[in-house]
Amino acid sequence: MDHVPDTPRLRIAQLANFVGPVSGGMKVAINALGRGYVAAGHERILVIPGEQDSYEETVDGILVQVRAPKISPHYRMIAQPWRALDVLDRFKPTSIEVSDKWTLSPAARWARKRGIGSALFSHERLDDMLALWLKRQFGVEAVVGALNRRLSKNFDTVVVTSQYAAEEFADTGATLWSVPLGVDLETFHPSKGEPPALTGSPDEVVELCYVGRMSHEKSPELALDTALELHRRGRRVHLTMYGTGPDVEALRRRAGDAPVTFAGFVDGRDEVAARFARSHVSLSVCPAETFGLAVLEALASGTPVLTSNQGGGVELIDAASGASGDPDPASLADAAEELITRLGPQTRQAARARAEQYSWDRSVARMLELHHRLNRKEKQG
Numbered sequence: 168m169d170h171v172p173d174t175p176r177l178r179i180a181q182l183a184n185f186v187g188p189v190s191g192g193m194k195v196a197i198n199a200l201g202r203g204y205v206a207a208g209h210e211r212i213l214v215i216p217g218e219q220d221s222y223e224e225t226v227d228g229i230l231v232q233v234r235a236p237k238i239s240p241h242y243r244m245i246a247q248p249w250r251a252l253d254v255l256d257r258f259k260p261t262s263i264e265v266s267d268k269w270t271l272s273p274a275a276r277w278a279r280k281r282g283i284g285s286a287l288f289s290h291e292r293l294d295d296m297l298a299l300w301l302k303r304q305f306g307v308e309a310v311v312g313a314l315n316r317r318l319s320k321n322f323d324t325v326v327v328t329s330q331y332a333a334e335e336f337a338d339t340g341a342t343l344w345s346v347p348l349g350v351d352l353e354t355f356h357p358s359k360g361e362p363p364a365l366t367g368s369p370d371e372v373v374e375l376c377y378v379g380r381m382s383h384e385k386s387p388e389l390a391l392d393t394a395l396e397l398h399r400r401g402r403r404v405h406l407t408m409y410g411t412g413p414d415v416e417a418l419r420r421r422a423g424d425a426p427v428t429f430a431g432f433v434d435g436r437d438e439v440a441a442r443f444a445r446s447h448v449s450l451s452v453c454p455a456e457t458f459g460l461a462v463l464e465a466l467a468s469g470t471p472v473l474t475s476n477q478g479g480g481v482e483l484i485d486a487a488s489g490a491s492g493d494p495d496p497a498s499l500a501d502a503a504e505e506l507i508t509r510l511g512p513q514t515r516q517a518a519r520a521r522a523e524q525y526s527w528d529r530s531v532a533r534m535l536e537l538h539h540r541l542n543r544k545e546k547q548g
Contacts, residue, residue, distance in 0.1 A: 203531030284541020
């Protein structure tokens, strides 16, 4: 993406928590957008938590790590927001993009006091995510609604990636900016692998995969239970679960001696692409996913997707490239049974064609349009 000479050069600060070595979709999105900003001729400052304060100039912009405590074996969170705000004072961005609704939300007030435009990037839908964690809906909507109204008031714009994500901010007064995310169509490609051909023999095994964090908010147990239901029905399937997280051991116990393999975290996007491409069906069934990068990555690899009919993932598939069901094992297993009957080269082609509608260039262009608007707001103010 080339820089347009007659547009001002922007200095965009991206702030995020929970970005670490094993981070998934949010990290992919932040970095893909950031690289796009730099490629378009703008400056990018990425502010994330780290073991200690550090500063590094990279080809993808300036990386600033703020000393922050660990809140889990793999993730840190900036517990003292002023440390991140000091970074903003140092680099004086023209606009800020905050991918956190918790400790980094004070950046909105920092920006407003200085007449700088601010955008909250909503990577998760808090009401449904907390309901999954707490296993109840009662009381969650009121708490999350109050938080979202406050965030909507403080930030100039809230970026949403799907209609499902936008629904959380209904009646909050938020100014919404829709930005569907993209997928690396070169890395994730059907040429990276191919599953065993299916001829209809009763002895054939359908290879299923789950790629994601092994934690409640991603619903890995629903993917596992769907595979277990298929196995119980006599369908010959094998599920490989890729990823790590706090629920791994519980999931192992849940799987018992069923045909399930826990492969752990896969390092390297090329290897992830190969694992997708060698699977017949990818299970991305979380009903609280606001977008679903794993859905797009599977589709781009030529792998059809089974997803929940709730959440953002279902917005990414069509009738030719996947299937969906209610977020319970029986309904999803029914949908999987139907999808399995039509697996073949045409389904793989349809999956790839669907993914090709989503490129990072489009996402970057849409975000840059927003940052230019925020920059004009600053100058007009």
